[in-house]
Amino acid sequence: GxxxxxxxxxxxxxxxxxxxxxxxxxxxxxxxxxxxxxxxxxxxxxxxxxxxxxxxxxxxxxxxxxxxxAGAGFQVPQALHIPAAFSKTKKAGRREYLRARLRDGAAHVFASEGSGRVSGLSWAEGLVELPEAAAEIKPGQTVCFLPYASFGLP
Structure with missing residues (x-):
């Protein structure tokens, strides 16, 4: 639903x-x-x-x-801690997931954060997870990348 x-x-x-x-x-x-x-x-x-x-x-x-x-148990998604290739300022109070992909050993995020932009899902190879705390992400700073494959997706 x-x-x-x-x-x-x-x-x-x-x-x-x-x-x-x-x-x-x-x-x-x-x-x-x-x-x-x-x-x-x-x-x-x-x-x-x-x-x-x-x-x-x-x-x-x-x-x-x-x-x-279904009886399969809980599987923690594999998290990769890699450098960001983007800048982002995030307010405190909620966890955020950005569509991202890996290039040259760094996480690049989709240009639009709009949740209606479906093209970002196929562009991405996973999600960058930003915790609840306020943050100012700068290029080179370590972020948590969750590859789609760690969720069982190709």
């Missing part, structure tokens, strides 16, 4: 009405509206409507939970 921050957030409304809402908003970019709950005894993920946010939330939250429910 889908989750939204607006009036069209039907999935969250259904979960709230049934008393099965466990979590709605999370401190993650992209992906703030993420509904987690149970409906009729079945776990439900209400993913954000923007494609990039839905992809990131699927990788970070839904896929690990589904694998756990």
């Amino acid at each position: 889908g989750a939204s921050a607006g009036d069209e957030d039907h999935m969250s409304a259904v979960l709230r009405a049934s008393g099965g809402m466990a979590l709605w908003r999370i401190a993650v970019k992209p992906g703030r509206p993420l509904a987690l709950g149970v409906w009729g005894g079945v776990p439900v993920f209400g993913l954000p409507g923007n494609p990039v946010a839905a992809f990131v939330c699927t990788l970070i939250f839904a896929r690990p939970a589904l694998l756990q429910l």
Whole structure:
């Protein structure tokens, strides 16, 4: 199902009405509206409507939970600590995931952070994960790169 921050957030409304809402908003970019709950005894993920946010939330939250429910156990994604080839100022209070790829031993990020820009998903080879704390990333600074392959994607 889908989750939204607006009036069209039907999935969250259904979960709230049934008393099965466990979590709605999370401190993650992209992906703030993420509904987690149970409906009729079945776990439900209400993913954000923007494609990039839905992809990131699927990788970070839904896929690990589904694998756990299927008996596969939890696998921590392989994190590579490599230099940044970009600059970014980030406010405190939420974890951020940037579409990125490796070139010449450094992480390059997609030019647009917009969660509707699907082209960045195919351009990227993984995600750069920035922690909740405020940060000013400068070229050469070490960042955490999570290759798509560490999530089981080609």
